[in-house]
């Protein structure tokens with residue numbers, strides 16, 4: 001048997017056969033957002049969670065501190081005081097809305113849940129400089145026909161635009177740049193700003209709808225390309241919802257990726 005000294009050299013002890021890394025981190029990145037209704041002393045209190053489908057509804061909620069008092073001060077993130085993402089739990093029927101904040105800390109927003117089923121509402125805010133995503137389920141009564149789970153798809157055609165996601169291979173547990181390239185009839189559309197960047201991306205994990213934090217990167221609007229930095233916390237499937245404004249028209253499209261173990 002060959003005499004090797006692996007394991008005695010600290011530079012080589014960190015190999016991929018060792019115990020999984022990243023699970024001892026108790027920092028803010030240990031738990032993905034949106035899986036819980038309360039985190040870091042903040043709690044989402046929804047006025048209602050049973051909502052009739054196919055009817056416009058005014059939904060209100062508060063974000064309360066540990067004393068149960070509604071938070072009234074928030075900082076803007078991506079050009080807005082709050083982002084509300086609504087999605088059915090089969091990762092379909094995505095909506096992105098911007099609720100309004102009243103003096104007393106009550107947020108209100110109007111929406112329609114388009115079909116029966118269980119939905120997840122994600123509230124994305126910045127409180128005292130901390131990005132926070134809280135989530136709650138909403139129940140739309142009736143018989144739901146849930147759609148098939150995601151398969152990989154890196155190419156989408158929406159409103160006549162072809163959009164391609166790269167890179168092809170997506171490693172888990174690693175900061176990486178996702179790029180979406182737009183084209184139409186062999187040309188490249190000009191991208192107009194949306195929410196303070198050239199696009200907005202929501203990344204959700206299949207299974208628990210963990211909501212990942214994604215940061216837009218600067219690119220030239222003439223290049224027809226949007227880029228985001230993201231870290232997929234586990235080797236799982238994720239659905240990505242991209243919103244952008246090619247030639248000034250807001251479009252929403254989705255992609256499915258499988259993040260792989262490195």
Ligand SMILES: [Cu+2]
Pocket residue numbers: 078080082083084096097098195
């Ligand atoms: Cu938003």
